[in-house]
Amino acid sequence: MHPFKKITIKDVAREAGCGIATASRVLNKSGPASAEVRERVEMAARELGFSFSSIGRALQGGRSMTIGCLVPSLANPVFAEAVQGAQEALRGTGYQLLISSSNYDGDADNKAIMTLLAKEIDGLIVTMVAPESSEALKKARQRGVPVSLMFHDAVEGFPTVHVDNFEAAREVARRFFDLGHRNTAFLSLRFSSSDRSRNRYAGFHAECRDRGLPDPALIELSETEANTPEVLAEILASLDGLTAVFASNDFLAIAVQKAARLMGKSVPRDLSVVGFDGIEIGRLLDVPLATVETAPESMGRQAALTVLDLMQGKAAVQAPPLPFHFRAGATLARPRMKSRDDDQVAPWPPSVPSIKTKLKQG
Amino acid sequence: MHPFKKITIKDVAREAGCGIATASRVLNKSGPASAEVRERVEMAARELGFSFSSIGRALQGGRSMTIGCLVPSLANPVFAEAVQGAQEALRGTGYQLLISSSNYDGDADNKAIMTLLAKEIDGLIVTMVAPESSEALKKARQRGVPVSLMFHDAVEGFPTVHVDNFEAAREVARRFFDLGHRNTAFLSLRFSSSDRSRNRYAGFHAECRDRGLPDPALIELSETEANTPEVLAEILASLDGLTAVFASNDFLAIAVQKAARLMGKSVPRDLSVVGFDGIEIGRLLDVPLATVETAPESMGRQAALTVLDLMQGKAAVQAPPLPFHFRAGATLARPRMKSRDDDQVAPWPPSVPSIKTKLKQG
DNA sequence: TTGTATGCGTTATCAA
DNA sequence: TTGATAACGCATACAA
Numbered sequence: 093m094h095p096f097k098k099i100t101i102k103d104v105a106r107e108a109g110c111g112i113a114t115a116s117r118v119l120n121k122s123g124p125a126s127a128e129v130r131e132r133v134e135m136a137a138r139e140l141g142f143s144f145s146s147i148g149r150a151l152q153g154g155r156s157m158t159i160g161c162l163v164p165s166l167a168n169p170v171f172a173e174a175v176q177g178a179q180e181a182l183r184g185t186g187y188q189l190l191i192s193s194s195n196y197d198g199d200a201d202n203k204a205i206m207t208l209l210a211k212e213i214d215g216l217i218v219t220m221v222a223p224e225s226s227e228a229l230k231k232a233r234q235r236g237v238p239v240s241l242m243f244h245d246a247v248e249g250f251p252t253v254h255v256d257n258f259e260a261a262r263e264v265a266r267r268f269f270d271l272g273h274r275n276t277a278f279l280s281l282r283f284s285s286s287d288r289s290r291n292r293y294a295g296f297h298a299e300c301r302d303r304g305l306p307d308p309a310l311i312e313l314s315e316t317e318a319n320t321p322e323v324l325a326e327i328l329a330s331l332d333g334l335t336a337v338f339a340s341n342d343f344l345a346i347a348v349q350k351a352a353r354l355m356g357k358s359v360p361r362d363l364s365v366v367g368f369d370g371i372e373i374g375r376l377l378d379v380p381l382a383t384v385e386t387a388p389e390s391m392g393r394q395a396a397l398t399v400l401d402l403m404q405g406k407a408a409v410q411a412p413p414l415p416f417h418f419r420a421g422a423t424l425a426r427p428r429m430k431s432r433d434d435d436q437v438a439p440w441p442p443s444v445p446s447i448k449t450k451l452k453q454g
Numbered sequence: 455m456h457p458f459k460k461i462t463i464k465d466v467a468r469e470a471g472c473g474i475a476t477a478s479r480v481l482n483k484s485g486p487a488s489a490e491v492r493e494r495v496e497m498a499a500r501e502l503g504f505s506f507s508s509i510g511r512a513l514q515g516g517r518s519m520t521i522g523c524l525v526p527s528l529a530n531p532v533f534a535e536a537v538q539g540a541q542e543a544l545r546g547t548g549y550q551l552l553i554s555s556s557n558y559d560g561d562a563d564n565k566a567i568m569t570l571l572a573k574e575i576d577g578l579i580v581t582m583v584a585p586e587s588s589e590a591l592k593k594a595r596q597r598g599v600p601v602s603l604m605f606h607d608a609v610e611g612f613p614t615v616h617v618d619n620f621e622a623a624r625e626v627a628r629r630f631f632d633l634g635h636r637n638t639a640f641l642s643l644r645f646s647s648s649d650r651s652r653n654r655y656a657g658f659h660a661e662c663r664d665r666g667l668p669d670p671a672l673i674e675l676s677e678t679e680a681n682t683p684e685v686l687a688e689i690l691a692s693l694d695g696l697t698a699v700f701a702s703n704d705f706l707a708i709a710v711q712k713a714a715r716l717m718g719k720s721v722p723r724d725l726s727v728v729g730f731d732g733i734e735i736g737r738l739l740d741v742p743l744a745t746v747e748t749a750p751e752s753m754g755r756q757a758a759l760t761v762l763d764l765m766q767g768k769a770a771v772q773a774p775p776l777p778f779h780f781r782a783g784a785t786l787a788r789p790r791m792k793s794r795d796d797d798q799v800a801p802w803p804p805s806v807p808s809i810k811t812k813l814k815q816g
Numbered sequence: 817t818t819g820t821a822t823g824c825g826t827t828a829t830c831a832a
Numbered sequence: 833t834t835g836a837t838a839a840c841g842c843a844t845a846c847a848a
Contacts, residue, residue, distance in 0.1 A: 510825025
């Protein structure tokens with residue numbers, strides 16, 4: 093006999109002295125069975141430590157009771173929380189999450205989805221680099237697998253759960269403007285591979301235009317640059333007249349604070365900073381961070397509920413964007429006027445050139 | 455005809471005009487096939503958009519190519535990073551992670567493992583409330599499913615990937631002592647449901663004893679208390695003569711800084727703070743956090759590699775704990791002496807009572 | 817109320 | 833080199 097023989101329903105049936113159909117009916121409470129045989133079957137199952145194989149079930153039933161979930165990285169707390177939210181929404185439903193991450197790589201995204209699809213997932217929750225042009229996503233649709241996007245703005249044919257990045261960014265620009273800021277910058281990681289960053293910049297840029305402000309400087313940082321305040325300080329120092337920075341996420345915003353300290357500049361007296369996401373820790377800083385609060389956990393939860401609905405045959409309806417909330421913080425204030433002359437609106441300096449100009453739109 | 459008919463290898467075989475065994479051999483490159491039929495099969499597969507069903511494969515092959523992973527919560531970046539690390543170690547191996555989280559609930563832990571087991575996972579990576587007494591974990595062993603724990607100190611029979619919490623905490627106590635701190639406190643969330651916190655306290659406590667210091671005060675916070683600096687400030691204020699706090703994680707340590715500010719106390723002049731985990735953001739604070747650096751991502755990676763090894767039949771060997779590293783930071787300094795008299799060692803005040811005394815050991 | 821037989825998608829065996 | 837068939841664990845139609 094083998095050391096780790098699997099206990100199947102056959103074993104239970106044999107032990108209980110009945111047919112497997114009967115055993116199945118008893119254990120699933122899915123059909124009639126005499127009290128007596130029921131007793132025997134349950135006893136046998138208990139004694140043998142039997143539990144159903146989801147695989148056998150999936151093969152027979154056509155449903156794997158598994159939902160695929162793809163995010164760029166779990167190391168980013170925003171996505172981690174979203175997954176956690178989805179997880180919680182699924183608790184008790186019998187569905188499990190099969191998770192993949194692509195490390196912000198578009199090819200990996202598509203491969204991951206194909207792998208997920210091969211596992212016969214019953215639904216799919218996705219945040220990826222380029223959903224609008226993903227073959228794998230199309231394939232999912234072909235196969236009739238319900239899909240919900242997360243964080244992305246609407247993509248044709250797929251429901252998405254998101255905040256309106258464009259509008260939120262406009263709001264930030266408006267706040268800057270109202271306080272009297274004129275020369276601003278937008279800071280981002282992986283600008284080119286994140287439609288979220290791009291949309292935030294676009295909204296920020298649009299509002300600046302509408303207000304007649306110079307275009308914001310666009311700064312794209314590498315991971316290492318973002319973690320080296322010295323480098324960041326140098327970059328910021330190169331931008332003449334800069335008084336306000338909108339960072340595409342709170343970590344970057346905190347890095348800016350650090351860099352400012354290094355430059356001997358005071359936040360918010362010399363430089364205002366606003367972040368995005370609204371991570372808890374921002375509140376606990378010496379100078380609490382002004383930021384746009386979103387709710388990643390709700391986003392994941394909503395996405396899961398959407399997929400659940402879709403699986404039950406409900407029609408796909410695109411819900412409106414989740415609300416965002418501007419969190420006031422001590423990192424945002426009026427810019428300091430350099431001299432009396434500045435009481436009148438300062439002449440706008442020429443738009444500061446982007447450090448890296450990978451920007452395609454806007 | 456049905457809208458979403460699944461394409462199986464049968465369809466491919468029919469389309470290619472050959473038997474399914476042949477199609478299987480071609481597509482898997484697992485056996486001989488004439489160039490001609492190979493051509494036809496590959497063509498057919500492409501045209502139909504065929505891909506193998508992992509479920510069929512799993513049923514037949516006895517392996518699901520899936521590894522279960524249970525963590526308390528993905529909202530805790532330490533665990534999220536660990537999962538990310540495991541994810542990365544698995545990339546390219548064909549294995550996928552089936553993830554569950556229990557929200558620090560011991561019952562949920564066991565249920566989750568049973569569910570994972572039912573999915574016929576080929577391996578299991580676990581961080582849970584009480585591994586030492588988990589029936590589900592025993593079950594996994596019975597079934598011959600390779601298991602690796604993460605973060606836990608050694609538990610009989612299961613390999614684990616961890617840092618030595620006890621020793622790390624001793625190190626912190628030593629640092630405090632060397633600088634002249636006498637009255638200390640240990641701060642923790644969910645003390646009772648985390649062996650990590652308990653072991654850290656135990657080590658901290660043991661070293662204090664060894665040095666002849668009064669027992670550290672043990673403070674267990676609820677989630678809300680930790681996020682309400684006012685409350686935390688009040689608690690800290692109630693501890694007379696306190697000069698140093700060891701927080702069981704960096705978030706708590708940052709909360710302590712905030713609370714200190716509220717109390718009008720200066721860190722580190724009036725109060726030293728040391729955290730645990732070594733999250734990146736700690737470096738970026740105004741007063742960079744002193745902490746014990748660990749490497750959650752490596753932990754996840756190691757755990758995954760361990761499971762992979764186990765699955766290949768290698769014997770379970772308990773690797774030594776991963777190294778930790780004390781990160782110096784500006785939150786740690788000598789305590790301020792209150793008066794001349796204090797130049798001599800101050801008389802030890804009576805040990806401050808625990809705010810909550812759920813402590814079982816030590 | 818019960819049990820037998822079939823099929824789900826795949827791979828492995830074995831005879832042709 | 834090929835293909836029919838058994839087996840994997842389960843649920844169910846159907847016959848008893």
